[in-house]
Amino acid sequence: MTDDKYVEYAEGPKRPEKAYRSERFLNSPSARGLRILAEYMEPANRFRAQDVADTVVFFGSARTLSRDEAELRLQAARQHGGDVQRAERDLAMSRYYEDARELARRLTEWSKGLAGKEKRFIVCSGGGPGIMEAANRGASEARGINIGLGISLPFEQHNNPYITRELNFEFHYFFMRKLWFIYLAKALIVFPGGFGSMDELFEALCLTQTGKIKKHMPILLYGREFWDEVMNLEALVKWGTISAEDLDLFHVADTVDDAFAHITGELQKHLDSPAGPRL
Numbered sequence: 001m002t003d004d005k006y007v008e009y010a011e012g013p014k015r016p017e018k019a020y021r022s023e024r025f026l027n028s029p030s031a032r033g034l035r036i037l038a039e040y041m042e043p044a045n046r047f048r049a050q051d052v053a054d055t056v057v058f059f060g061s062a063r064t065l066s067r068d069e070a071e072l073r074l075q076a077a078r079q080h081g082g083d084v085q086r087a088e089r090d091l092a093m094s095r096y097y098e099d100a101r102e103l104a105r106r107l108t109e110w111s112k113g114l115a116g117k118e119k120r121f122i123v124c125s126g127g128g129p130g131i132m133e134a135a136n137r138g139a140s141e142a143r144g145i146n147i148g149l150g151i152s153l154p155f156e157q158h159n160n161p162y163i164t165r166e167l168n169f170e171f172h173y174f175f176m177r178k179l180w181f182i183y184l185a186k187a188l189i190v191f192p193g194g195f196g197s198m199d200e201l202f203e204a205l206c207l208t209q210t211g212k213i214k215k216h217m218p219i220l221l222y223g224r225e226f227w228d229e230v231m232n233l234e235a236l237v238k239w240g241t242i243s244a245e246d247l248d249l250f251h252v253a254d255t256v257d258d259a260f261a262h263i264t265g266e267l268q269k270h271l272d273s274p275a276g277p278r279l
Contacts, residue, residue, distance in 0.1 A: 047167075050145065054120060055123070055184045058100060058132065059131070060100060061096075062129050064191070065093070074088060074091050099222065100189075103259055104123045105139065107139075110260075111144070112142070121186060125146075125147070125148055127151075128160060140162040146164050148168050149169050149171065182207065182213070186215070192226040205250065209249060216269070218262065220253055220263060225254075233246075
């Protein structure tokens, strides 16, 4: 008997691979349902462990720069013959980064001062750069835990460094990520953004309009100049595709003070209602 045969005999025959350990199976089309379920159950487990009851969600562009970064890029463009016009636009837009950062900080400080053991109104973003980073950064500067619901993309984005480590997620499925945006949300704040921000905004408006969202969830659009130019929802009323009262589904704010007062005022009305769903 050779040594190889002895080892095989001593250890017994090789066992077949269990299905839940098979990466080949788990990454196959047949296991798509398991992957979707995992993106529900694994976040639910983490939220339960961190005692997260509900959230305030920030949406907005991944391309918005901080003021410091925008100023550096403008200086570089002027010195080295770069696109000065674009750099000046980015500097003007950096106002929204700084406002999102301050608003998230103030909301976190306010929520930390509320009575009760549950962690209420935790700042949540899409986890990436830009407005998302600003929101996580502001919450972090207030020494509050915060959430980043990231998404794997073939370009862009990385999760920003300000997210609480235990609440840093990366999703594969957009629809599962959006479920978690809405499921725990008690308020939505939408800063200037592109297709992704528009998608998230209009899904929330649709769910609210149709009564699929039954909880009280104020929706705030930040930046009147931007929203007045890119959206003309009054035209939908004119053409009869929405009702005039549907325009009351959201509030437009142009300052941090206005946004903070509106969101905290709306949340304060419902503080005695249950927190988030028990996961």
